[in-house]
Amino acid sequence: MxxxxxxxxxxxxxxxxxxxxxxxxxxxxxxxxxxxxxxxxxxxxxxxxxxxxxxxxxxxxxxxxxxxxxxxxxxxxxxxxxxxxxxxNSAARPGDTPTRLRLGSATGPVLGGLVHQLTAAYPDLQVTPHVSWSSEDLAAMVAEGRVDYTLVGVCGDAPPPARPGLTWRTLATDPVFVLLSDQHPFADSDAVELADLADVHWGATPGDGCFADCFAAACARAGFTPRTLYETDVVSCIDLVESGDAVVLCQPMFRRMPGIVAVPIAGNPLRWRNLVGWHPESPTAAFSDQLIKLASAAYLDIIARSPRYTAFLERFPTFGVERYEQAV
Known part of the structure; x- marks a missing residue:
């Protein structure tokens, strides 16, 4: 053998x-x-x-x-x-504008907007998205050359996925909101106290970071232990909210849907950092400044379609998109 x-x-x-x-x-x-x-x-x-x-x-x-x-x-x-x-996996020479770009993304609202920005700015660019709920898997895909850039999220001040050699830049930092039925008593509130939701079941999209632990710690500071945290896909999370079976933790840019609203949590106890990652030695690495600029533009477009988050950012300007000059 x-x-x-x-x-x-x-x-x-x-x-x-x-x-x-x-x-x-x-x-x-x-x-x-x-x-x-x-x-x-x-x-x-x-x-x-x-x-x-x-x-x-x-x-x-x-x-x-x-x-x-x-x-x-x-x-x-x-x-x-x-x-x-x-x-x-790349026909481009280092420094060239790539002819194709492979984008990885965890669950989140930015990927579609970034694809639009890229194809509008570079009509001949072929963009191929790859989606996974696992930030670690997406980082591995970048390290192994299977995607050129990836969008991932990490909780609060947690470090990026532990893949040596990758470069990471913060695209935006957001608070975590709660998704409620519009019939919920707190649906029209400017913010809801976490302690006022002590008796509900919870939902969230899955991930492989520390978010569940950070959520449990925030609940403990508010004086209670969460009953249940269902980790499931976006559609099932929406179903849980619509049926009244759970309150769902969400990003604040969640587009308003009939019967559902995203409401801030008082004191903003949970934060989510959105990152862009790439390998500095890849043939497409020289495109990073432009990609971050376009990702920022996509993010701002999404925020502009969310009146509640736009109003929130006027009160809490430390959240939202990083200044592009700082990001690059």
Whole structure:
């Protein structure tokens, strides 16, 4: 049997998990299938790689040798793939206006507006969007050269997704509003106290950051523990609000719909930073200033269509779009 990269990934996964069973769960394999694969790898290498008993799996001296090589090999191959993808996936030379642009985006209102701004400014530009709820996945796509830029959000002062080598700029900082039925007692309020919603169920779109923890901490400061936080897609969140089953945490630019309103939370206890990320060595990196400028314009257009958020920003000018000169 010829050894392949996947075999070295298996060896590392078993060593990190400390057992065949836990490694199988991590890799999404059945335990017997992983055991059979390990036996084939051991035969190819000439001896056992792990001592296995009821306490788990520990590397043998041969296993330690193979692991030391695998831990050098796998990152090197991953880095090669990332660099190759960044070059192969763009026909433009560094500094050129790109002929195509691949945009990643988490859930949020800006992507459509940015696509409009890009295609209006550059009619021949081919824009391809990629959407994911996971900011970490989107950052990985940028690092691996599968998208050129990504729009993600992070809670408060949380750092960007932990992918080394990427450049991040803040596009805007927003408060978190609550989405209510227009029949709700607080629907016409200038702001609603978080404590006044202590007995409701909650909804939000999913994410992989610290937002749920920050929300729980804000509720604790307001004197209560939230009953439930349903993490689901936008359409289901709207259904929950319309049915009166939940109050949904939302971005303030949420476009008003019949029967639904977005209301500020008194004291603005939760903030959301919208970021643009890219790899500084990608062929499209020189386009970053223009992309941020167009993303800012898209954001301002969205705010202009939200009278409630426009009025809010007049009272709280520290929120909203970053000045473009500061962002670049």
């Amino acid at each position: 010829e050894l392949e990269l996947r075999h070295f990934k298996i060896i590392c996964a078993i060593a990190e998990a400390g057992s065949i069973t836990r490694a199988a769960a991590t890799l999404g394999l059945a335990q017997p299938a992983l055991t059979a694969q390990l036996h084939r790898i051991e035969r190819a290498l000439g001896g056992p790689l792990f001592e296995r008993d009821r306490r788990g799996a520990r590397p043998t001296p041969l296993g330690e040798l193979v692991l030391s090589r695998a831990r050098l090999l796998l990152p090197a191959v991953s880095g090669l793939r990332e660099e190759a993808a960044r070059l192969a």
